[in-house]
Amino acid sequence: MICFLDLGTSKVSGLLIDDLSNSTVHAFSSIETSGVKKGSIINISATASSISECLRDIENQSGFKIKEVLVSISGEEVSSTNSIGQAAISEREVSARDIENALNMSSTMKIPNDKTLLYAMPNNYFIDGQGDISDPLGMNGIKLEARSHLIHCSKNTKDNIKKCIKVSSSVIGIRKYFYSQLGVAQSVLTENQKKLGVCLLDIGAGTTDISVYQNGSITFSKVLPYSGDYITETIASALDIQSIEAEIIKKKYGCAFSDYINDEMLKISLKNGKKSISRKALSELIENSMSKILRHCMNCLEENNLFNYIPAGIVITGGSANMEGMVKLGEKLTNLKVKIGIPKYNLPQKSDNLLKPENSAILGITKFYALEQDKEFTFNQSKGIIARVLEWIRTEL
Numbered sequence: 001m002i003c004f005l006d007l008g009t010s011k012v013s014g015l016l017i018d019d020l021s022n023s024t025v026h027a028f029s030s031i032e033t034s035g036v037k038k039g040s041i042i043n044i045s046a047t048a049s050s051i052s053e054c055l056r057d058i059e060n061q062s063g064f065k066i067k068e069v070l071v072s073i074s075g076e077e078v079s080s081t082n083s084i085g086q087a088a089i090s091e092r093e094v095s096a097r098d099i100e101n102a103l104n105m106s107s108t109m110k111i112p113n114d115k116t117l118l119y120a121m122p123n124n125y126f127i128d129g130q131g132d133i134s135d136p137l138g139m140n141g142i143k144l145e146a147r148s149h150l151i152h153c154s155k156n157t158k159d160n161i162k163k164c165i166k167v168s169s170s171v172i173g174i175r176k177y178f179y180s181q182l183g184v185a186q187s188v189l190t191e192n193q194k195k196l197g198v199c200l201l202d203i204g205a206g207t208t209d210i211s212v213y214q215n216g217s218i219t220f221s222k223v224l225p226y227s228g229d230y231i232t233e234t235i236a237s238a239l240d241i242q243s244i245e246a247e248i249i250k251k252k253y254g255c256a257f258s259d260y261i262n263d264e265m266l267k268i269s270l271k272n273g274k275k276s277i278s279r280k281a282l283s284e285l286i287e288n289s290m291s292k293i294l295r296h297c298m299n300c301l302e303e304n305n306l307f308n309y310i311p312a313g314i315v316i317t318g319g320s321a322n323m324e325g326m327v328k329l330g331e332k333l334t335n336l337k338v339k340i341g342i343p344k345y346n347l348p349q350k351s352d353n354l355l356k357p358e359n360s361a362i363l364g365i366t367k368f369y370a371l372e373q374d375k376e377f378t379f380n381q382s383k384g385i386i387a388r389v390l391e392w393i394r395t396e397l
Contacts, residue, residue: 001019002018002019003058003070004072004362004369005054005055005070005071006361006362006365007036007047007051008204008361009075009204009207010033010228010319013054014027014029014055014069014362015027016028023348026062027059028058029058031051031054033046033049035050036075038076039073040076044164069175070175070176070178071174071178072183073118073157074179074181074202074204074209075157075206076223078157078221078223079151079153080150080220080222082123082148084147085103085107085108086102086143086144087143088142088143092141093139094127094139094144095137096137098136098144099125099136099144101144103146103148106146115153115155116152117151119177120148120150120151121151121217121218122147125146126144127140127141127144127145128142149218149219149220153177162174181218181221182364182368183364183367184317185364185368186364186365186367187341187363187364188315188317188341191216192312193213195215197311198212199306200212200213200317201317202318202341202360203227203321204227206227206228208226208227208296209223212301212306220304224293224296230293241275242271245270251322253279254282254324255282255323255325256290256324256328256329257283257324258284258286259328261279264279283325290326291329295333314337315341316330318358318360340357342360343356343357343364348363
C-alpha cells in the first residue's frame with residue numbers, strides 16, 4: 001500500500017492506493033485545517049491534528065496501518081528556476097557518466113541561499129548546440145548540456161512538515177516530497193497540450209500555482225499569494241460578516257461572471273441575523289476579485305515572456321475552478337482559450353467520486369510517482385549510475 005498526503009491551505013488530503021502498476025483507491029480523506037496559511041505551516045499543532053485525523057480516517061477505511069507517506073506541497077515558499085549543466089563527452093560518445101555529470105551540474109546551480117532543492121526535472125539535452133534530445137545515451141559529440149527545471153522550497157518547510165508528521169504519529173516517516181503542480185499536470189493536462197504549450201493555473205484557497213509546459217516539459221513555475229481566500233475576504237469585508245460565513249455564501253451563490261446573473265435578491269441567514277444582497281452585486285464582488293487574481297497571473301506570464309508561447313491556452317483547476325463563469329471571465333481577460341481542469345487522465349481505479357478540480361494534485365501525483373519509479377527502475381537495470389544521480393536530485397535533501 002502507498003499513502004499520499006497533499007498539504008493545502010484549507011485542507012489536508014490523503015489517498016491510499018495498493019500499488020503503482022495497477023493502482024486502485026482503497027481510501028480517501030480530506031480534513032479541513034487552520035494550521036496552514038498561503039501554503040505555509042503557521043501552526044504545528046493544528047496542522048498535525050489535521051494530518052492525524054486524515055491518516056486515522058484512511059486507516060479506519062482500509063484496515064491498513066500506515067508507516068510512511070509521500071507528501072505533496074506548494075506554498076509561497078516554493079520557487080523555481082531553469083538551469084543548464086554542461087559536461088565534456090569523454091570518448092566522443094555520450095556515456096552514463098557524461099549524463100550523470102551534466103545532470104549533477106544542472107541540479108546544483110542557481111540554488112538561492114535560503115532555499116533547498118525540492119525537486120529537479122530534467123527536460124532535455126543538447127549535444128554541441130543541437131537540442132531537444134530526450135535520450136542522449138550513445139550519441140556522438142564533444143559537449144553535452146542537460147537542461148533542467150529546478151524547484152526549491154525554504155529550508156524550514158521540510159523541517160516543519162517533518163515536525164507535523166512526528167507530532168501526528170511518531171511511527172510514520174516521509175518517503176518523498178513532491179511539488180503538487182507536477183501531480184496536477186498529470187491528471188488535468190493532455191500530452192498534446194503540454195507539447196503545444198499550455199499554462200496551468202491551480203487556484204486554491206491560499207495560493208495560485210502557475211506552471212507552463214512547452215515541448216512536453218515544465219519550463220516555468222511560480223506560486224502567487226492570491227487565491228480563493230482573497231475572494232472570501234472581499235465578500236466578508238463588503239458584507240461585514242465573518243470569513244466562514246463569506247466562504248459559505250461564495251460557494252453557494254458565487255459566480256465569477258456577473259453578466260450571467262440577474263438582480264435576484266438573496267436573503268442570507270447568518271449567526272447574528274440576516275443579510276440581503278442582490279446576487280448580481282455579489283457576483284460583481286467576486287468578478288472584481290477574481291479578475292485581479294487572473295491579471296496577476298497574466299502579468300507574471302508577460303514578465304517572463306511566456307504569454308505568446310501557450311497556444312493551447314489556459315487550464316484552470318483547484319477549488320476556485322468550481323465557480324460558475326470562470327471560463328467566460330478567463331477568456332474575456334486573456335483573449336485565450338480557457339478550460340476547467342477536472343481530473344480525467346492517468347487516474348487510479350475506483351476514483352470516480354473524486355473527480356473534482358480540488359483533487360487534481362492528490363490524484364495526479366500517484367501517476368507522477370509511478371512514472372518516476374519506472375524511470376529509476378529502467379535506469380537501475382541498464383545504467384545504474386543514472387539511477388543513483390536521479391535518486392539524489394529527486395529525493396529529499
